[in-house]
Amino acid sequence: MKGIMREWKAPALLLSAVGISYIGDFIYLVALNLFIFAKTDSVAAVAGLWIIGPIAGIMTGFWSGSIVDRFYKKHIMIATDILRACLVAIIPFLSELWSIYLFLFLISLCSSFFNPASSAYTVQLVPKEKLLRYNAISSILITGSLVIGPAIGGALVQFSSYGVAIWCNAASFVLSGLFIMLVPNLHSVEAEERTTSFMTVVTKDLRMVYSFLKNNRYFLAVYGLFQIMMTIAIALDSQEVVFTQDVIGLSEAEFSLLMSITGIGYLLGSILMTAFGGKWKIHYLIGIGSVLFSAGYVLYSFSSSFFMASVGFVVLGFFSSFANTGFQTFYQTSIPAQKMGRIGAALGLFQSALLIVLILAAGFLSEMFGVKPLVVGMTLVNALIACTLSLVSIVSHLKQASISSAHHAKKEM
Numbered sequence: 230m231k232g233i234m235r236e237w238k239a240p241a242l243l244l245s246a247v248g249i250s251y252i253g254d255f256i257y258l259v260a261l262n263l264f265i266f267a268k269t270d271s272v273a274a275v276a277g278l279w280i281i282g283p284i285a286g287i288m289t290g291f292w293s294g295s296i297v298d299r300f301y302k303k304h305i306m307i308a309t310d311i312l313r314a315c316l317v318a319i320i321p322f323l324s325e326l327w328s329i330y331l332f333l334f335l336i337s338l339c340s341s342f343f344n345p346a347s348s349a350y351t352v353q354l355v356p357k358e359k360l361l362r363y364n365a366i367s368s369i370l371i372t373g374s375l376v377i378g379p380a381i382g383g384a385l386v387q388f389s390s391y392g393v394a395i396w397c398n399a400a401s402f403v404l405s406g407l408f409i410m411l412v413p414n415l416h417s418v419e420a421e422e423r424t425t426s427f428m429t430v431v432t433k434d435l436r437m438v439y440s441f442l443k444n445n446r447y448f449l450a451v452y453g454l455f456q457i458m459m460t461i462a463i464a465l466d467s468q469e470v471v472f473t474q475d476v477i478g479l480s481e482a483e484f485s486l487l488m489s490i491t492g493i494g495y496l497l498g499s500i501l502m503t504a505f506g507g508k509w510k511i512h513y514l515i516g517i518g519s520v521l522f523s524a525g526y527v528l529y530s531f532s533s534s535f536f537m538a539s540v541g542f543v544v545l546g547f548f549s550s551f552a553n554t555g556f557q558t559f560y561q562t563s564i565p566a567q568k569m570g571r572i573g574a575a576l577g578l579f580q581s582a583l584l585i586v587l588i589l590a591a592g593f594l595s596e597m598f599g600v601k602p603l604v605v606g607m608t609l610v611n612a613l614i615a616c617t618l619s620l621v622s623i624v625s626h627l628k629q630a631s632i633s634s635a636h637h638a639k640k641e642m
Contacts, residue, residue, distance in 0.1 A: 253401025255378025294574030383485025494546030514555025
């Protein structure tokens with residue numbers, strides 16, 4: 230028992246940092262969306278919040294991974310947590326929309342370094358055979374945050390102020406940084422010749438990323454389809470406040486409650502994943518989880534009441550834990566740890582560009598044709614992509630299993 234506790238001590242500290250940070254993020258998400266919509270009464274202004282992060286991702290995607298893979302990930306995570314805490318704490322004092330967007334952009338720049346550093350550090354810290362269980366536990370923490378965060382955020386907005394809710398996120402970044410200080414320093418880089426300039430390093434790294442993706446086309450296909458599906462889901466989320474209030478007719482308190490109900494579905498799925506996830510194949514988790522996750526969104530898009538929307542969100546939350554845990558483990562086991570920062574940042578560039586296009590298109594089309602036709606159309610497209618992903622993932626796995634079985638039989642002969 231003591232051996233297990235010692236083995237999981239560092240991962241537990243990292244999970245604690247993740248959990249605390251996510252609680253703050255969900256409080257902040259509710260408060261900021263409601264604040265901007267109340268301030269401007271504009272769908273476009275709310276949608277603008279969702280493209281700031283992708284813009285930062287595009288600006289840093291070519292070179293942030295080169296830095297992440299060459300420095301201590303722990304130090305990068307601590308520094309970006311503290312910087313984000315300071316920047317978030319200032320937002321309630323800002324009155325102009327452009328200044329709020331500017332600070333959100335700076336926060337997103339920090340996240341562009343934190344996220345690939347965190348992914349690479351996780352792979353270095355957690356043994357490969359324990360990654361699926363680690364990701365399942367991480368899903369429970371994210372789920373708990375999704376249940377607790379919006380409820381706290383809604384209560385703070387209703388009984389206190391938007392500023393107090395936003396400051397809670399700043400405090401969560403500080404606590405996250407303190408927990409990360411307690412984990413060990415880990416560093417792993419490839420042996421390489423000294424280069425003359427940073428641009429030479431970046432160019433060399435981009436060639437490495439291209440070579441990796443060219444030689445791992447199945448990984449690229451699964452990654453691309455999954456990220457397109459999730460990016461459409463994020464674009465749908467950017468219309469969520471408007472859709473739930475203007476189409477379904479929910480209040481701000483009901484909107485916060487709806488997000489918490491989503492977390493209940495995610496929590497149930499994550500608990501099931503933690504208990505039995507080790508017995509399930511990653512490809513089935515991705516394939517089946519994605520199809521049923523998208524089905525929950527379709528149900529939500531046709532909702533006309535709080536109850537129907539709740540059922541849709543419980544379904545998508547439950548199976549989102551399967552799809553995300555399976556994909557995260559697939560991603561972590563497909564890329565070498567010493568290359569993960571560079572490959573992750575470069576792939577994030579594609580996701581960021583796609584997200585900007587989809588969110589801007591969603592905001593424009595919702596203004597032209599209305600929110601409901603947009604949401605219904607996007608959920609149906611997402612369901613088609615999820616079915617394609619399921620087919621690619623499961624068929625490829627069965628084909629690989631058949632080849633391995635034939636090879637094994639040939640060796641026995």
